[in-house]
Amino acid sequence: MFGNCLLTLSYFDAQLMILVDDAGGLVPALNHSPWNGLTLADYVMPFFLFIVGVSLSLTYKKLSCRVDASRKAGLRALKLLVLGLFLQGGYFHRVNDLTYGVDIKQIRWMGILQRIALAYLVAALCEIWLKSDDTVNSGPSLLRKYRYQWVVAFIISFVYLCLLYGLYVPDWEYQIQTEPSSEPKTFSVKCGVRGDTGPACNAVGMIDRTLLGIQHLYRRPIYARMPECSINSPNYGPLPPGAPAWCQAPFDPEGLLSSVMAIVTCLVGLHYGHIIVHFKDHRVRTIYWTIPTSCLVVFGLALDLFGMHINKVLYSLSYTCVTAGTAGILFVGIYLMVDVCGYRRITIFLEWMGMHALMIYILAACNVFPIFLQGFYWGSPRNNIVNSLSYVCLVIVHML
Known part of the structure; x- marks a missing residue:
């Protein structure tokens, strides 16, 4: 039953991604913050990473062979990486001129899918290898079982801060x-x-x-x-x-050091998934989710207040905490609505969209769908589907 909640959250993130891509230029509040600060668009990436983390906890709750699971996780990450290089490395550029291809001398190595691939791989390996055999019957025992994963999260955050402020x-x-x-x-x-x-x-x-x-x-x-x-x-x-x-000057919003911090968001999602695996009572789950959610949001806002500003491009520690905590709030809200109160009928379509979130992203946000619309024309590239529909709309408006 819990899958309904996760798919609904995936759908929400996919729709949010499409909304900010299409309307962000028209409505500044929907667009990414130019530097410090937080807008609606800045929640898309951490929400998706959070969902990946929750999903991994369910995928690897029972393992028959750790080596085989690691191999499959590496293969999935490699597929995401290659797909990201193809879609965001520069192939679909100059859409209006129908000029596609990649100049290897200028290919963009990093991107959204590459960042997800890195976070997915590290979080998956942590879930496969870094958990003890302790029995979980309380909050402290849950932390003890996955203490090495939390050590990884703290080490990543410490190294990030040392490099950001020490180099x-x-x-x-x-x-x-x-x-x-x-x-x-x-x-x-x-x-x-x-x-x-x-x-x-x-x-x-x-x-x-x-x-x-x-x-x-x-x-x-x-x-x-x-x-x-x-x-x-x-x-x-x-x-x-x-x-x-x-x-x-060129600057990659999905760079190497900032992508390292994205792993932490995925590990936070893992923790929320662990609560699902080990606790069955709705009230207990809600309490154990609400505590870290509140701590993350308060700690992130405190960091921002004291000068470590919320910054999506740098993926600052304050940004990590606030966005992961906000993802937790939305997660709990959808869980209560779908899995506890049973409002599933209104989310059936949303679940379908959540199951195909990656495909929706590729079609809508990576120029694949626009290329399809503009790639078929009659005699001249200007006579494509988009321009034809625009002409028909203008004629209709004029007639009215």
Whole structure:
């Protein structure tokens, strides 16, 4: 019965993802925050990772062979990674010109599916290998059984904080093509600091530039919507006079160091799933979910108040706590509605959508569906389905 709740939450996340992709440019409150802060769109990724964690606890609650389970988990992660490289590495670009393909010299190595693959693999291996044989009959015994998983979460968070605030970020430069026929222009960014969490001189970007190469990063950085970089802020727009040199620099919102913190969100979801596995009473489950949910939200807001700002692009610790806690709140709410109160009829369609969340994401958010609509034309690429439907709508409006 619990699967109904999980599928409904998956559907909610898929619909939220499509909503922010399609309407985020029109409604700033739905779009990603340009840097510090939290909007509706910033909940999509951690919600999905949270669901992955809960699902893993149910998938691996009984194991016949740990080695075989590890092999299958690695294969699934590899499939996600390859799919992410294909969809987000640059193949579906210049849709309006029907020009598809990948320039290996500039392929984007990281992305949403790659981040999910990494978090899934680490969380799956933790669930397969890092749990003791202790009997669970209370909250403390639950923590003892999975104590090594919590150790992994704390180590990841500690290493992330050490790198983010301890690494020295030197000056750096980049090149962009400002005019189609001109030579690339070089911009120099002055840093020489340690522990900076601004757009220009943070350790997250430095690690990606060093290990991945700046030519392999996302070329439309989210911080280009900040007031310093856009006269149309919080939307993209022309540069204002005196814009900083870093405004047009590539920056990957799903970079290496920030993706490491995404594993923690998946491990939090694992804990919520463990409560399902070991406790059958609705009241007990709700209590054991509410306690960590409240602690995460309060701790995350406290960190933000004391200067460790909520930041989706950096996947800051405060962002991790607040979004994981919020996912827990939504999870408990849907559980009470669907599994406890039995309002399942209204969620049957939502469950179907949740079962196909990945396919919906690929079709709607990765340009596959738009390419299908614009890829079939009559005589000229301009005579495609989209333009034909637009023409028909204009004729109808004119007739009315």
